[in-house]
Amino acid sequence: MxxxxxxxxxxxxxxxxxxxxGFGMLGVSASGAADPVALRLGxxxxxxxxGAAALEMTLTGGTFVFPExxxxxxxxxxxxxxxxxxxxxxxxxxxxxxxSRLILGPTKDFARAYLAVAGGVRVNPFLNSASTHxxxxxxxxxxxxxxxxxxxxLGEPTKRILKKRxxxxxxxxxxxxxxxxxxxxxxxxxxPGEVRExxxxxxxxxxxxxxxxxxxxxxxxxVIRGGAEMITEGVCLGAIQVTPSGQAxxxxxxxxxxxxxxxxxxxxxxxxxxxxxxxxxxxxxxERTSFDVASSLWIEQERLLNSPEQLFS
Amino acid sequence: xxxxxxxxxATLVYLGEAIGLPAHERVLKLLRLLQKEPPxxxxxxxxxxxxxxxTFDACRIDHAGVESSLKEYEARAEATPALKxxxxxxxxxxxxxxxxxxxxxxxxxxxxxxxxxxxxxxxSYHAYxxxxxxxFAYLGDLAPAIATxxxxxxxxxxxxxxxxxxxxxxxxYPIATPGGWRLIGRTPLKVFQSNRMxxxxxxxxxxxxxRAISREEYxxxxxx
Numbered sequence: 001m002x003x004x005x006x007x008x009x010x011x012x013x014x015x016x017x018x019x020x021x022g023f024g025m026l027g028v029s030a031s032g033a034a035d036p037v038a039l040r041l042g043x044x045x046x047x048x049x050x051g052a053a054a055l056e057m058t059l060t061g062g063t064f065v066f067p068e069x070x071x072x073x074x075x076x077x078x079x080x081x082x083x084x085x086x087x088x089x090x091x092x093x094x095x096x097x098x099x100s101r102l103i104l105g106p107t108k109d110f111a112r113a114y115l116a117v118a119g120g121v122r123v124n125p126f127l128n129s130a131s132t133h134x135x136x137x138x139x140x141x142x143x144x145x146x147x148x149x150x151x152x153x154l155g156e157p158t159k160r161i162l163k164k165r166x167x168x169x170x171x172x173x174x175x176x177x178x179x180x181x182x183x184x185x186x187x188x189x190x191x192p193g194e195v196r197e198x199x200x201x202x203x204x205x206x207x208x209x210x211x212x213x214x215x216x217x218x219x220x221x222x223v224i225r226g227g228a229e230m231i232t233e234g235v236c237l238g239a240i241q242v243t244p245s246g247q248a249x250x251x252x253x254x255x256x257x258x259x260x261x262x263x264x265x266x267x268x269x270x271x272x273x274x275x276x277x278x279x280x281x282x283x284x285x286x287e288r289t290s291f292d293v294a295s296s297l298w299i300e301q302e303r304l305l306n307s308p309e310q311l312f313s
Numbered sequence: 314x315x316x317x318x319x320x321x322x323a324t325l326v327y328l329g330e331a332i333g334l335p336a337h338e339r340v341l342k343l344l345r346l347l348q349k350e351p352p353x354x355x356x357x358x359x360x361x362x363x364x365x366x367x368t369f370d371a372c373r374i375d376h377a378g379v380e381s382s383l384k385e386y387e388a389r390a391e392a393t394p395a396l397k398x399x400x401x402x403x404x405x406x407x408x409x410x411x412x413x414x415x416x417x418x419x420x421x422x423x424x425x426x427x428x429x430x431x432x433x434x435x436x437s438y439h440a441y442x443x444x445x446x447x448x449f450a451y452l453g454d455l456a457p458a459i460a461t462x463x464x465x466x467x468x469x470x471x472x473x474x475x476x477x478x479x480x481x482x483x484x485x486y487p488i489a490t491p492g493g494w495r496l497i498g499r500t501p502l503k504v505f506q507s508n509r510m511x512x513x514x515x516x517x518x519x520x521x522x523x524r525a526i527s528r529e530e531y532x533x534x535x536x537x
Contacts, residue, residue, distance in 0.1 A: 021368065024359035025344075026505075026513055027443035027450075126507050136447050136488050138507055186317045186325055231332055232451070234359030234366025234444070236323040257359050258444030258451075266320035269371060291376060294321035298371045 002068040002154040004117060006146045010062035010104065015121055015140040015152070018051040019253065020129035024234065029255050031131040031139065034112050034212060034276030037174050038076035040305060041166055042116030045073035045093045047159035050305075052120035053130035055146070057113045059279065061104020062146070064115070069098040070154060071118035071161050077110035077277060092165040093118075110176050110277035119155035133254055135213065167313035170304065176277035181270075181289045185240060185263030187230060195222050199264055199286060204248065206282045212254040215275060217284075221246030228262035235259045238267035238275065240286075250275060268294035270301045314387055316380045322356075322371045324379050328387075329363040332453065332481075336363040337441055341518050342390040343383075352382055360442045360517060362451075400520040403485065403500050405434070405476050406531035411499035418461050418478065418495055432456040433476075433497065434523040438483065440515050448487035448505025450515040455481045467493035474499045476523070485515075501534035 006013075016039065019032020033039035033056055040050040055064075061079035066072075073093045074081045081088050081104050088094050096102065104113065123130045123141050132140025141152060188196070204219035223246030235241065239251045241261040250267060251259075252275060267275060268289060278284065304310055315327040328343065329336020344360050347367075357368040369379050407430045408415045419426045438452035445451075455478055463479045468491060471477070475486045477494025486492060487504035504514045515521055526534075 021356045022358075024357045024366070024368075025443065025517060026447055027445060028447045030357070133447075135490060136505075138447065183318065183321055186319050231330075231362050231364075232444070233325060233361045233364045234319070234323075236320045236359075236366060236368060238320060256445045258361050258442065263319070266323075268321050291318055291321050295371050295375055298321065302372050 002066070002070060002119065004070070004121065004152045004154055005065040005067060006148060006150040006152070007063040007065055007101070008148055009146040009150070010057045011060040012058040013062050013146045014056050014132040014134065015053050015123055015130050016056040016132060017053045017130045019131050020127045020139070023127050024257050027257050028127060029133065029253070029257050030237065031133045031212075031254050032129070033114065034253055035076050035114070035273045037273040037305065038112070038114045039116070041091070041311070042073045042075035042114045043120070044308070044311065045075070045091070045164065045166070046071050046116050046118040047157060047161045048116065048118065048120050052116070052155075053123060054114050054116040054121060057104060057115065059111060060106045061113055063104070064102045066096045066100050066102070067098060069100065070096050071157065072096055072102065073116045074113060075116065076113045078108040079104040079106065079113040080108055089165075091171065093161055093163065107279070111279045112276050117154055118157035118161060122153040122155050135254060164312040166311055170311055173304070174273070176274045178283060179285050179287050180274065181268045181294070182240065182265035182286045183268055183289060183291050183294055185265045187228060187262035188264055190224055190228050190262055191222065191242075191264050192224070195224070196264070198222065200288055203283050203285055206278050206280055206284065208280045210280060212252055214252050214255060215250040215278065217248040217250065219248065222248055222264060224262065230260060230262055232258055232260040235263065236266065238272050239263045240265045240267070269298040270294070314384065316383075318376050319366055323366055323368045324376055324383070325364050325366050326383055327364045332362045332441075334439060337439070338395055339391070340365060342393055342395065343387055344517070345396065346386050346390040346393065354379070359444070361444065362441050396518065398518050398520050399516070400437070400522060401515050402522050402524055403502060404526040404530065404534065405498040405500050405523050406526050406528055407433075407498035409528070411531070412476070412497040414464075414495035415497045418459060418497060421461055422459060424458070429459050429497065430525060432459045433478070433483065434525050438521045440517055440519040440521055442517050443513060443515075446486070446488055446490050448513040448515070449484055450513075450517075450519075450521070451482050452484055452515075452521050453482045455483055457481070461495055463493040464495060467491050471496065472499065474501065474504065476500060499531070501531050501536065503536060
């Protein structure tokens, strides 16, 4: 069985796939890749199912050795990868011969890089998924971030892998951006007019306290005077909730599943993967869109991600 | 029945506007029917006190479609008899290092700590839903005499098994997490365990009773 040896883990590297939707009943959030589009494309490049388990690295990548060799692809942010001392390109597969060493450094652009390996990373699934949920220590590799010396088992590659790359047009279309489109949140009307206006006009900054559970924003105070009237309810991925002190928090992949703070807006489906590429101190804005536009964009994006003839050049 | 779009891929269904058993009974019935006959577009259900948040596959259906489908489910769900609930007993060692906020809660209500403990274990609670963290059950309602707001600033780490109160609710922390509930005791039981079936000790709709145990019994029951 092939393996991947962690010589240095980088800042925060975890095993992720597309997450475990459907366990809200147990209070278990979906988790999964912070940038699921990058994960899917990486897997397609190495001949895997789009939702195979891969490594997600954060801000600074690690060093990995493949004692038996492997075919690998790097997607998402550019962590300046090099294989056996030679720089390699993102968004295309590379053959790593037995004993090869892959080194990644600090990010040159966005927040998260993905390492997909032909055959996928094998871990014991928790509720049908390989994704790591750090807070609860469940899923992934022993429920935790990778450490120096960890040895991960790789699956058997199933397909012959052709040299191909993701087309530049597709990358342009899916690239991370600083303007996030949102729909109205369920408590939108409880926010006074001037707060709503401030929300759509202002620039917000992603703070250092942001993680896979939520992105905490710095910006104008969005406080509802007298407090919001609401009963704790289910909350979804991308919900922008406002704390009693007026701070906005975007709920992210490792989110809590229910909450009692009012939600002013919700990031639309096609922009969720862009959240995963926001670095601390990134400046973002919110642009209002309709539910209809959001769903047609989603259908269009899913169609693109499911058509190999359009993805590869 | 009231609907509200939560996101472009999720709808909130409200089946009441106040925390209590009447609204929650409807939540449970609709939930059971959706679990029994899951529609092909369903991705996740997050029940709460008076609502369900339903996440759907936006390539198959839109909000209008989800709403009309849920209306049909609700009409059928209403006619089904309620399920008999299970009772779960939770041993708790109150106070001391396990319940660092017990004395403060007593002081806030001009009670003795022993009175707070008695109020806490002498009623049966309803498990409204699991949320916040895996296996974290929101239990209610607390005796009004000991209902206490959350701490002003949450603790960075609450030990697993801690029994807390917040407002009119009580709950047990399944895993060590940050938390703002006031801690009055701790159970030696594992509230959530991924290598056990079912993983959760308390499920939605269960009745829960607490039983006061001594420090010795806690130590004896404590998992190695």
